[in-house]
Amino acid sequence: MKIAIIGTGNLGRSIAKGLIHNNAITTLYLTKRNLEDLEFFQDYSGVFLTADNEEAIKKSDIIIFAVQPAHFTDILETTKDLFNENHVLISTITGFTIDKIEAIIGSDQHVIRAMPNTAIAVGKSMTCLCHNEKGTRRIKVAQAIFNRLGTTLVIPETQMQAATVVCASGIAFWMRLIRASTQAAIQLGFDASEAQLLAMHTAEGASSLLITTGNHPEQEIDKVTTPKGCTIEGLNEMEHKGLSSSLIQGMIASFQKINTIKEKQI
Numbered sequence: 001m002k003i004a005i006i007g008t009g010n011l012g013r014s015i016a017k018g019l020i021h022n023n024a025i026t027t028l029y030l031t032k033r034n035l036e037d038l039e040f041f042q043d044y045s046g047v048f049l050t051a052d053n054e055e056a057i058k059k060s061d062i063i064i065f066a067v068q069p070a071h072f073t074d075i076l077e078t079t080k081d082l083f084n085e086n087h088v089l090i091s092t093i094t095g096f097t098i099d100k101i102e103a104i105i106g107s108d109q110h111v112i113r114a115m116p117n118t119a120i121a122v123g124k125s126m127t128c129l130c131h132n133e134k135g136t137r138r139i140k141v142a143q144a145i146f147n148r149l150g151t152t153l154v155i156p157e158t159q160m161q162a163a164t165v166v167c168a169s170g171i172a173f174w175m176r177l178i179r180a181s182t183q184a185a186i187q188l189g190f191d192a193s194e195a196q197l198l199a200m201h202t203a204e205g206a207s208s209l210l211i212t213t214g215n216h217p218e219q220e221i222d223k224v225t226t227p228k229g230c231t232i233e234g235l236n237e238m239e240h241k242g243l244s245s246s247l248i249q250g251m252i253a254s255f256q257k258i259n260t261i262k263e264k265q266i
């Protein structure tokens with residue numbers, strides 16, 4: 001696959017690492033206005049670094065846009081005449097709707113919106129996808145790419161903002177939970193590196209149990225909670241202190257914020 005990433009910042013770099021490590025490219029063009037901090041990629045064969053978006057688009061079939069929302073309109077305005085019927089345009093831009101994209105480039109292009117997360121760098125992204133009418137014919141191509149880098153779900157565009165909170169911001173939320181477990185493990189006597197090892201592999205184990213069995217979390221919790229035991233004691237104390245409520249309220253706040261950003265930045 002000939003892929004270009006337009007805007008190789010935090011997310012673009014993560015996508016690039018995932019594509020390279022999963023051998024998912026024939027050529028990969030990475031663009032950025034200042035190429036200095038892309039040195040990591042310069043020795044990989046088939047990977048080209050350039051500040052020239054036009055060159056990257058002309059030499060690629062799949063174009064992944066990963067710039068900040070405020071830059072996307074200008075980039076589309078200046079590159080729209082380069083797009084041809086073979087191009088699949090994939091936007092990761094938060095809040096930038098298909099209507100807004102089509103208002104600039106028209107409705108003749110295959111347009112996919114993708115909401116991955118930074119775990120794409122290690123092939124573990126939960127990526128939500130939606131598409132315009134023409135993009136119906138290329139959604140399987142997009143799924144094939146992102147399935148090599150994790151798991152995909154095709155959703156209606158109306159759910160993309162919520163998907164951003166749950167999956168993209170979700171990486172940060174889960175990191176805080178793992179950090180809190182680490183801090184507790186240190187207080188319970190482990191040194192810092194051991195504490196993080198215990199926390200992150202226990203988190204991975206919990207997630208893998210659900211993915212592998214398809215069980216509801218409470219079914220797995222029931223297997224751990226000995227009557228009058230230490231697990232239920234800890235769980236109930238966490239709930240008295242608002243664990244579930246705090247997570248839910250945080251994600252709702254994040255969702256409310258994303259909808260105000262949408263109005264102001266684009």
Ligand SMILES: NC(=O)C1=CN([C@@H]2O[C@H](COP(=O)(O)OP(=O)(O)OC[C@H]3O[C@@H](n4cnc5c(N)ncnc54)[C@H](O)[C@@H]3O)[C@@H](O)[C@H]2O)C=CC1
Pocket residue numbers: 006007008009010011012031032033034053066067068069071075092093094115116117118168169
């Ligand atoms: N960081 C994340 O975890 C996620 C980000 N997103 C979305 O992806 C987009 C990118 O996010 P980040 O990577 O965090 O932002 P970022 O600011 O780290 O990266 C954007 C990159 O685009 C480059 N850029 C700006 N104008 C350019 C131009 N004209 N040509 C080429 N490159 C240009 C900047 O130099 C920068 O390196 C945003 O729209 C964000 O909402 C979506 C999902 C997850």
Ligand SMILES: O=C(O)[C@@H]1CCC=N1
Pocket residue numbers: 094164168169
């Ligand atoms: O925090 C943000 O606004 C962006 C959207 C998803 C991840 N980062």
